[in-house]
Amino acid sequence: MENSNPLIQVKNLDLHFGAFHALKNVSVDFHAGEMIGLVGDNGAGKTTLIRVLCGIYAPTSGEVFFDGNKVQKFHPKLAIDQGIETIQQSVGLCDNLSIARNFYLGREPVKRVLGIPFLDMGKMREKSTRVIRQFGLRANVSADDEVERLSGGERQSVKIGRAVEFKNRVVIMDEPTNHLSVREREHVNELAVQLKEQGLLVIYITHDIFQVHKLADRIVIMENGEKVADATTDSMTAEELEEVIRQGGRVVEKREAV
Amino acid sequence: MKQIVRSQGFGAIIGVVVVLVVFSLIDFSGWWTAQTITNVTQFTAILSFVAMGQALVIMTKEIDLSVGSVYGLAGVAFITLEPSFGVPGSLVIALVMAAFVGLLQALTVVKGHLPSMIVTLGGLFAVRGIIYVWTGGSVHNFSADARIHPVTRLFGGELFGVEAAIFWLVVVAAVLGIVLRATPFGNRLLATGGNRESAESRGVRTDRVKIWAFVLCSLLAGFAGILTLCNQPQTHVTLGENMELEAISAAVIGGCLLTGGRGSIIGAVLGALIVVSFRYELIALGAPSSWYITFVGVVLIVAVIFNQKLARFLGHSV
Numbered sequence: 001m002e003n004s005n006p007l008i009q010v011k012n013l014d015l016h017f018g019a020f021h022a023l024k025n026v027s028v029d030f031h032a033g034e035m036i037g038l039v040g041d042n043g044a045g046k047t048t049l050i051r052v053l054c055g056i057y058a059p060t061s062g063e064v065f066f067d068g069n070k071v072q073k074f075h076p077k078l079a080i081d082q083g084i085e086t087i088q089q090s091v092g093l094c095d096n097l098s099i100a101r102n103f104y105l106g107r108e109p110v111k112r113v114l115g116i117p118f119l120d121m122g123k124m125r126e127k128s129t130r131v132i133r134q135f136g137l138r139a140n141v142s143a144d145d146e147v148e149r150l151s152g153g154e155r156q157s158v159k160i161g162r163a164v165e166f167k168n169r170v171v172i173m174d175e176p177t178n179h180l181s182v183r184e185r186e187h188v189n190e191l192a193v194q195l196k197e198q199g200l201l202v203i204y205i206t207h208d209i210f211q212v213h214k215l216a217d218r219i220v221i222m223e224n225g226e227k228v229a230d231a232t233t234d235s236m237t238a239e240e241l242e243e244v245i246r247q248g249g250r251v252v253e254k255r256e257a258v
Numbered sequence: 259m260k261q262i263v264r265s266q267g268f269g270a271i272i273g274v275v276v277v278l279v280v281f282s283l284i285d286f287s288g289w290w291t292a293q294t295i296t297n298v299t300q301f302t303a304i305l306s307f308v309a310m311g312q313a314l315v316i317m318t319k320e321i322d323l324s325v326g327s328v329y330g331l332a333g334v335a336f337i338t339l340e341p342s343f344g345v346p347g348s349l350v351i352a353l354v355m356a357a358f359v360g361l362l363q364a365l366t367v368v369k370g371h372l373p374s375m376i377v378t379l380g381g382l383f384a385v386r387g388i389i390y391v392w393t394g395g396s397v398h399n400f401s402a403d404a405r406i407h408p409v410t411r412l413f414g415g416e417l418f419g420v421e422a423a424i425f426w427l428v429v430v431a432a433v434l435g436i437v438l439r440a441t442p443f444g445n446r447l448l449a450t451g452g453n454r455e456s457a458e459s460r461g462v463r464t465d466r467v468k469i470w471a472f473v474l475c476s477l478l479a480g481f482a483g484i485l486t487l488c489n490q491p492q493t494h495v496t497l498g499e500n501m502e503l504e505a506i507s508a509a510v511i512g513g514c515l516l517t518g519g520r521g522s523i524i525g526a527v528l529g530a531l532i533v534v535s536f537r538y539e540l541i542a543l544g545a546p547s548s549w550y551i552t553f554v555g556v557v558l559i560v561a562v563i564f565n566q567k568l569a570r571f572l573g574h575s576v
Binding site for chain 1: 436440441442444445446448449451452453455456457458459460461462463519520
């Protein structure tokens with residue numbers, strides 16, 4: 001894996017919001033088929049980094065390469081077109097629209113009648129119904145139901161199902177299991193592993209180092225806008241990584257067991 | 259049936275039925291006359307155009323207070339430019355001016371990240387001021403030739419045995435209804451109002467959607483002004499004053515939620531029917547005309563409460 005070209009390569013990324021230095025010289029590589037745990041405290045810069053990758057923020061300086069090509073313009077639409085999908089707890093679904101309409105929002109399939117694009121509701125219903133069954137929504141939920149009827153876990157399932165359905169190459173999960181029940185959390189984590197096994201790059205953002213250590217291949221720790229650790233999960237234990245976070249990024253020498 | 263009940267216009271359907279029943283009970287002979295029906299449907303059609311545009315803007319979680327002034331501006335432009343550009347020419351210019359006002363306000367709202375209530379309040383005053391300056395307070399009329407011009411007849415007379423305004427309302431409402439429910443643009447418009455951040459994260463260019471909504475709103479208001487003047491080709495400076503309030507009321511009575519993402523075209527039309535019916539019937543019953551606005555206020559508040567209860571009953575979180 002280390003030999004292949006990284007799918008996403010971030011080089012010396014800096015981002016300022018006015019006087020606030022949100023990202024400080026961040027460089028990191030992400031490979032396809034890998035699951036990365038992106039960990040750090042609140043305000044560490046995890047979400048900011050991700051927002052650059054999915055086109056919401058443009059960096060102040062530094063470069064981002066996607067599949068070997070330098071990214072010139074940052075816009076969510078462009079990131080989506082490249083196959084980068086972000087799954088966030090509170091964002092991604094419009095409560096006032098049906099599951100089918102949400103599923104295809106922004107890239108609706110159309111049937112043209114006299115050149116006028118009409119929504120292909122048949123296709124939208126059929127495909128989204130198949131996916132919501134596959135991803136374990138209650139049997140009485142139909143694709144025509146508005147999203148506001150769904151539970152937190154079901155919402156996550158819809159978003160993940162959508163990410164799979166559109167053959168994305170990168171799926172970024174931002175705290176995907178917050179506010180979920182234990183069963184729902186396990187379900188979401190299983191789905192994340194499935195995505196990775198299908199050859200996607202999965203970036204899993206969380207506070208919970210112990211949870212992500214079990215799932216991820218590699219852990220990247222951020223602190224104060226800087227990358228402070230980048231280690232494969234078989235080279236460092238969760239406890240060691242937690243210690244790194246607790247020490248605010250300084251890698252502490254392991255004390256010899258007495 | 260379930261579809262109808264769950265649709266956003268359901269509250270307005272109930273409202274229309276109640277209004278018709280009540281007016282029939284208290285004033286059957288006065289209400290169900292050809293004269294009343296013609297007037298009410300004519301005014302409803304005009305207000306509906308403005309209300310439909312307003313509904314589109316409200317569905318994107320914005321508001322347009324300038325529609326009354328834009329309605330007036332398009333009307334004044336249509337009449338005063340007719341001698342120089344002819345009927346079709348002045349009609350096109352009037353619509354372009356309306357659309358331009360909408361575009362300008364939309365860009366200010368979207369690019370300046372400003373609240374649309376303030377920007378369009380400014381638009382309301384600015385455009386009304388332009389009307390005053392332009393007309394100098396004088397009344398303009400169409401010439402006899404312009405009154406019988408085929409284009410004037412197309413929008414002002416009768417078409418296929420119905421009032422032209424009604425005919426155009428049916429056409430435009432059908433088109434807008436289909437655009438809203440059955441095209442990608444409609445899906446994105448509702449998404450923009452429902453949850454802008456989510457829509458944006460799906461690659462919807464919500465700025466553009468809002469700009470289109472504002473331009474369409476102004477265009478429809480301008481078109482309503484033209485329909486009015488084709489029917490009665492005479493301008494005065496107060497043309498369209500307070501119309502924004504009636505249009506917003508109609509849209510809200512018709513089930514548009516100011517929180518965005520919910521509403522319907524048919525609801526806006528039915529809301530307009532309710533507002534106009536009240537205006538007409540109160541005057542017909544001999545109530546002082548100044549009472550009318552009080553009643554619209556009461557009806558508006560009652561309708562909002564009713565629509566909210568209905569929405570909660572149907573399980574929406576509002």
